[in-house]
Amino acid sequence: MTDTSTLPIRPVPPRQLAWLRTEVSDWASQGLISPEQADVIRTRYRSDHHTRSSIGRVLLLLGGGFVGIGLIWLVAANLDQLAPVARFGVVTGLWLVFLVGGEALAARNASPALVGGIRLLAALGTGAVVFQAAQSLQVPAFEPRLVGVWAAGALLHGYLARAYLPFVVGIVTGLGWWFAQPMWDAQSGLTVVVLLGAAAVLAAGLAVLHDRRLDTFARTWRTLAGGMALLALFVAAVPDIGGGGVEWSTWLVVVLAMAGLSAAAALVVHPGQRALEPLGAIVVLGAATLLALWSTGADTSDVDAADWLHAAVSIGAYVALAVALVALGTVREHPSLSWMAMVGLVVFTTFQSFAVFAPIVTGAWLFVVLGTVFLGTGFLVDRARRELVQALDTTTDSPDSTDTTEGDVR
Template sequence: MNDTTAPPLVTRSVAPQQLTWLHTELADWTAQGIVSEDQAARISARYHSRHHARTDVGRVLLVLGAGFVGVGLIWLVAANLDALSPATRFGVVAALWLSFLLGGEALAARGSSPALVGAVRLLAALGSGAVVFQAAQSLQVPAYEPRLVGLWAAGALLHAYLARAYLPFVVGVATGVAWWFMQPTWVDGDGLTWVVLLGAGAVLASGLAVVHDGRIASFAWTWRTVAGGMALLAMFVAAVPDVGADGIRWSTWMVVAVVLAGLAAVAAALVRPGPRVLEPAGAVAVAVAATLLASWSTGADASDVRTSDWLHAAVSVLAYVALAVGLVALGTVRDHPALTWMATTGLVVFTTFQSFAVFAPIVTGAWLFVVLGTVFLGTGFLVDRARRELAQALDTSTDPKGSDR
């Protein structure tokens, strides 16, 4: 006996403009006889409009509320809560953190609103920082120690990976990046040290992005964004004249940072062999180039621009343009618009800085703006043309096996 019960219709939510386009196309197809009116109605019934306004406002308010409460907890710790004993303060903060941590996972298990779950998880991630700082205060450890930020980052990242939670991951990455620079430069850090840390951070983040590809897309997107930002900053700082005149001061934490970056690049090559390995390899090239450029000693007197200064500026501009074009290409291939905007903005800021730092002593007044505008037009044209040609090549290429480009 045939079962005549129709399966339930599963619909998909799409943006209002996409639904409008679909209705227009269905009307045109029906008029041309491509599909019947019944088929058009069945296709249309599979999609419904996605209304973002109320959901987005609620999500923003929940995240803002969670952020304020979390920061308030840390502020209360910083204010010492003098009315309570250290043990009581720690117990109160730890109890709040545990309630947020367990409550967020309980809400997720019940299928509650993702916005509500995310807000509670954000509270837990921020609350873990309050627990760390309160414990340090109870143990008479100074609150400004970088290792406390590192412990906070480790706890937030552990929570994020165990729960596959994005907002705790953002907290972990933000505090982890802060610790990455605070710990090695705590005693002393010069310009070249910052360049090495930025370059190593770009290698580490790009390697982690490749490792996360195909596994946790949102984590991969964030790591790739961090890698692009650090690469741009590394090349920017390296281009400052005489930034590395004092050399680099190696410490245990500097060695740890470089080793971690190398391990991330190796892990990316082992886990995802193929074209994706070019990302950490490119980050390594940027780190090496930035370190060499920062080590290139030139004149520090802005009123006396010599040939070496011009050569340093020219090499810096070429290296930065090459990096920007590479990030634009990566953003196009990986469908990552943030990289494209970061590269474009960084190129504008970098060109402006170089023009006023190097060209201003020679080309003054209105001519400086003419030269600057010409440089902008030229670099903008090259970057935009490279992006368009790459996008066109990707659109026209065929990949029947769905291989990973």
């Protein structure tokens, strides 16, 4: 008999543990496994109450955040009384305290909420160090490149420590840099569409690269890819959004190259079904660009056949994307993708319906038309989801569906 004392004990969510124990008892009753094997399986798992949010965790996180922000605020309010070098030293010292303290607490297996709060402060402190250094060097504080340096530092912290909250800070600040830097000198609607589509390609490629390595990070990248794809098609469908053309710059070429490299790396590492994600994002980028270039005029009081055709094609493309995201959410067991697709479809369809139908039908008839559109698109999406779930239930799980290393969620 196997010595259970040498087996690693894995923490799992309480609901998952209850399901597992029920299944193990069922297997033992059917003779699929022996009672001894059932006991071995049960002893390998324990309930981990830290996997779900609780009031205590929220209060610890909020408390740490408020204390840290208060300390930074007190220092910032008195920075004018210090020399530039002293200011930089104070801010850097606080950042190092949070950075080293968070990792020290993590090494001692402290409360995940406390560790997460300190790591969050360290990630925010990275930005404070960057902006304070820029001020000391007489660099304008409003330049996007400073946000880019902050994002790079937070992402580096997140990946080196496998810490989720610094990773999220890096994602948020990185998104700000992604759009602000290429549009710093000149802005256009088509450039926004291209940036949204390129962000979807970059995030989709990174999601695939993170699969089976850092699954928590992969889910975040996949969620970001879906959101950027939905936004790209939404903005592209705005009448005459691409009339100004693309404002090319060195940074726009850089971000497009980053997206291309991410997709290419994903295709090389995972040439199978997972490669469909970055390829689908590339298709969305192309479709959004073409829709934005298709100008039918911005006068909503004069809707002609071209406007109807543009709206129909836009809705069809958006429905196809929504169905694809629902399918992806089902296959990857990522419900937020499915909900995001459904909410986006409702908002987009409402926007298009008012833009096209409102000048023609008013009052109660407008709601009838809207309801008909919602019923049609909802039926298509729900039927596709049901057929996909049925197909998955009748097939065996592939080896790619197994998950391995999880990222640190703190």
